[in-house]
Amino acid sequence: MCSVGTAFGYFFTCAGAYILLKKYGDDTDTNKIHPAVAMGGCVISVAILLLLIVPGSPAFMAPQSFAALIVWVLMGVTFYFVSKKNFAKxxxxxxxxxxxxxxxxxxxxxxxxxxxxxxxxxxxxxxxxxx
Incomplete structure (x- = not known):
């Protein structure tokens, strides 16, 4: 289950980097990371996620891990909607x-x-x- 969280975190980090590079990138920066590298990270994280959640794949999670993942996601969604008003302020x-x-x-x-x-x-x- 931790691998699913890691894949999500890696995806959002790479997606955020891609958006920032496309929107605010500086072509004169010598340390610039190409947006394709960030997009590649997104693709890799989606591939890892699919390996974990698609039945029959070599890394498919056990039913207990899948149940824990569903509870974890439901808790996160609940926290988001409860806290949304406070964060908006x-x-x-x-x-x-x-x-x-x-x-x-x-x-x-x-x-x-x-x-x-x-x-x-x-x-x-x-x-x-x-x-």
């Missing part, structure tokens, strides 16, 4: 703080925007005047 600034910690988030570090401003910890530095 959190402002973007507070959510950034809760996720990123004490980090200043600078807007404009996107494709085609002011690339001279960088975020370093909680310090925003202007790189445009450096030689």
């Amino acid at each position: 959190i402002t973007k600034r507070e959510m950034d703080y809760l996720i990123l910690g004490n980090v200043q988030v600078v807007r404009g570090l996107r494709k085609g925007k002011d690339q001279g401003r960088v975020v370093q910890g909680n310090i925003v530095a202007d790189q445009s005047n450096k030689s």
Whole structure:
């Protein structure tokens, strides 16, 4: 059952990376990961998931694991709908703080925007005047 959770987590991480690379990717970045790599991770995680849940496959889960997975999913769906109203009340600034910690988030570090401003910890530095 843990493998199913890992496959889901890996899928959402790769899908998030793919979306961010397509939407905010910088072609001049030398450390850039190609979006195809992230999409490949999505495909691999779906393949692993199918191996685990398709009957007759070599890695098919035992009935007890499958029952535990169903209970786990139902608990997650219940938690989501119970907590949805509380999460909707959190402002973007507070959510950034809760996720990123004490980090200043600078807007404009996107494709085609002011690339001279960088975020370093909680310090925003202007790189445009450096030689």
